Amino acid sequence: MLERTPYQNPIELLQGTLDLLILQTLRWAPQHGYGIAAAIRASSRDALQVDTGSLYPALHRLEREKSVASEWKVSENKQRVKVYRLTAHGRRRLTEERSRWERLIEAMSGVLAGGEREAEA
């Protein structure tokens, strides 16, 4: 069988990071799914490519937990598109996710820097 393998990301996304990326992208303006994927790719300089098979489940999940809300609009190309925007709850989540991510980075860098510091419980 001639199967393509589009599911291999250049950098594999850590579990849960996709939610953060989406919320961050929606911070300034509402956007549709394709736009979100394009924005993530552009702002990561092509390092992060969001797979459709992960993007839409994540969007629908965020919508279900009311972090984002959606409405149908007509784009500049006369295309009917579903546009997602951040809710108040989504904003709070973004803050939380961000600080968690930063703590993780800090911890990781500490470890990678040589592990002189003892990990705090």
Next chain:
Amino acid sequence: MKKPGRLFGRNRRERELDDEIASHLAMAERDRIDAGERPESARAAAEREIGNVAIVKEVTREQWGGAWLEQLGRDARYGLRLLRRSPGFTAVAVAALALGIGANAAIFSVVDGVLLRPLPFPEPDRIVAVEPLSTQSVRVPLSASYPDFFDWKAQSHSFTAMASRRGIGMTMTGGSEAAHLAGQLVSSDFFTVLQTAPALGRAFVAADDRPGARVVILSHELWQTRFGSDPGILGRSITLEGRPHTVVGVMPRGFQFPLDERNAEFWTSLAMDTEGEKPWTSNRGLTAMNVIARLRPGVSQESAQAEMNAIAANLARQYPDDDRYRAEARVIPELRRAVGNVRTPLLVLLGAVGCVLLIACANVANLLLARATTRHRELAIRAAIGAGRRRVARQLMTESLILSLLGGAAGLGLALFGTRALLRLASSNIPRLGQVGLDARVFAFTLGISLLTAVLFGVAPAMRLSRTDLTESLKEGGRGSEGGVSHNRFRAALVVAETAIAAVLLAGAGLLIASLRHLEGVHPGFSPRDVVTFDTSLPETAYPEDKQSRFYDDLVSSVRARGGVRSAAAIFPLPLGDSHVGITFTIEGKPVPKSDEPAAAFRQVTPGYFTTMGIPILSGRDFTPRDEKSAPPVVIVNRALAARYFPGENALGKRIHPGIARDGESVTREIVGIVGDVKHRALDEEDSPEFYVPHRQLSIADMTVVARIDGDPKILQRDARAIVASLDRDVPVFHVRTLDEYLVASVAQPRFNALLLSVFAGVALVLTAVGLYGVLAYAVSLRTREIVIRMALGARQNDILRMVVRRGLVLALSGVGIGLLVALLVTRLLRSMLFQVAPTDPLTFAGAGLLLAAVALAASWFPAHRATRLNPMEALRGE
């Protein structure tokens, strides 16, 4: 559905999802065109980027959550889509399940209707049978005598009512044609025990049991067919056995009791048995009655049993002549007694179809695992987007459930035909067959086993697949060969299990077939070809003794006078027929205590009986017309009687004294002939003593005419009625048959068992072969690279062939070995169904093993052959 709005909402959400993905695709395409790609390739590239749209949608849908039912609905729709996409797999799986479930539903419908369904009377569990147990050697249930029954009834406290019954036939005259009716002669408490009142009129009362009472209760069917449902039937007089009987009641439609005898058309009181010089009701040695009783509320079967044993032991002490070896009385549920003979065979068949279903499950599990390899990618993606193991397992289980429900539905269709075929095949001596059918209970059972089946074949694959190492599968690019190897080991185990079960079934079927062959090989002692038989019954009022024997002399002469009749005679009771008379006797010069008197089967015959039946006269002579009342009393005995009671002597000329009870006749008879042994009750019985007396010396009202025919037996079968009518229009003719039919009927039950078990074993064999084939074919596909490399390195085709076939045989033979070991333990359950075959018959076991091995060889050969024809270039490129 209660909430159409929600359903509508779901559909809208579906449409929106379609639109959303479509817009994504459109935007991706436009961006590519804007970037300078050619429109045709832009579309394809965008599609490629998005990947499998169906999966994307499916995993997105899963995020919607919602009610449990809604998720289930989504899983089901997705499962159905998948199954539609692989129709071959679906067809094979559903067919295997339908076979397994259908066979189970069909057999269950019989088991339920015959064994499980309670008796159709109030508080049916309280209705018990009370039977004397022989305490002489083997504990077998016996018939009771009236005096014993009366004593039981008077002395026991465990029952609210107790009644006796015995089957009788009676001739009804007065209509256009004399009719022989089957009925029951019952004591007045009969309907009290059953707690069922007639639909019309009254039940019997104590006064009906007194001499001279002539009352009858009709079955609904008789009332309909013979009396046109006449509402004024009560109080009318009908003529039975030449005597007027008053109709006092009509039973409700469908009422039947007992269940294991010919359907009764009437019930009459026991008044008749209280009459005569030596009435049955005062003869403790005459045992022909069945006793039923209703347990008092709060009294257990065990305590009733204890009480009855005490009473029986007392009677045995009190009346040693008759009851010495009847010192126990068994209390068992009437239903259990009535179906006792068919219980084991039916349960064995139920077990067998259970095994078939297990094999079908193993096969479907195998198919699911084989298919799983091609689904690794899909499952990996589902897991990657966060569907938990449980979520994936649930999806897989839903698919299994769909398969099993489809199989169940198809199986129910099969069962519809299967049950009908079963009823046609089943011998008429299985009680309650009329109740068998597909009803709510069978539906519930089928649904139940369908669900159970889904668990059986679905859980293992679901567990294994949901555990799949995701990253590995993805990296392998979907080939999943490593998982494949471990799956294949599991699948091999399944095939071994299948083979083992099939081996057990084959061994069982083989034993029954061997047993049937032995049974059919038994010589009945007479030659059954070309013999026509029919029963007649003389009303005793019109036919006193001398007229009885004259009538049968005339009847036999008329039959002989017909063209094509080589010889004819009359007898009662006919071997392998419904009746049996055993009578005790004493040997002149060898006195024994009355309780230890030997018994022998007793027959009354006209001269020429032995020649007509082809029973050899070993020494002495046949009866002649001169053996009449005024002549010296004579008797002819069979070889078994002569050998047992006159060992080493010449029995001819010896004198015996049959204790003939009914007419009080009791004379010493000289043995004038010795004839060959005849199987009188069943082909599987040992030859046992029997004696014959001439009908002119001891006449009887009911006899069976036997006539050996040259040519077409149908001629006499058609003429029988006319011949009898020309002698007396009021004498009925019934049971017009051939001896062959009796012989066939006597092996109908074992033949039914053997046939069904063979069919199930055959199905098991085919399913097992398919399973083995599947596993080997898949193993070959997994090892393609290895095989072509071997070939490239110079392995010959035969080596490859041998390699694959060896694997098949190793699997099959392990299964056969395990199966035959299990069979050694299990076939013991068949013991009561086997004749002249040990439950562990080595020949049968070897045959079953060989057959399975041969089938396994064939099933292995095809994949092996395919392996030898692999084209190395293509095979490697395919990798």
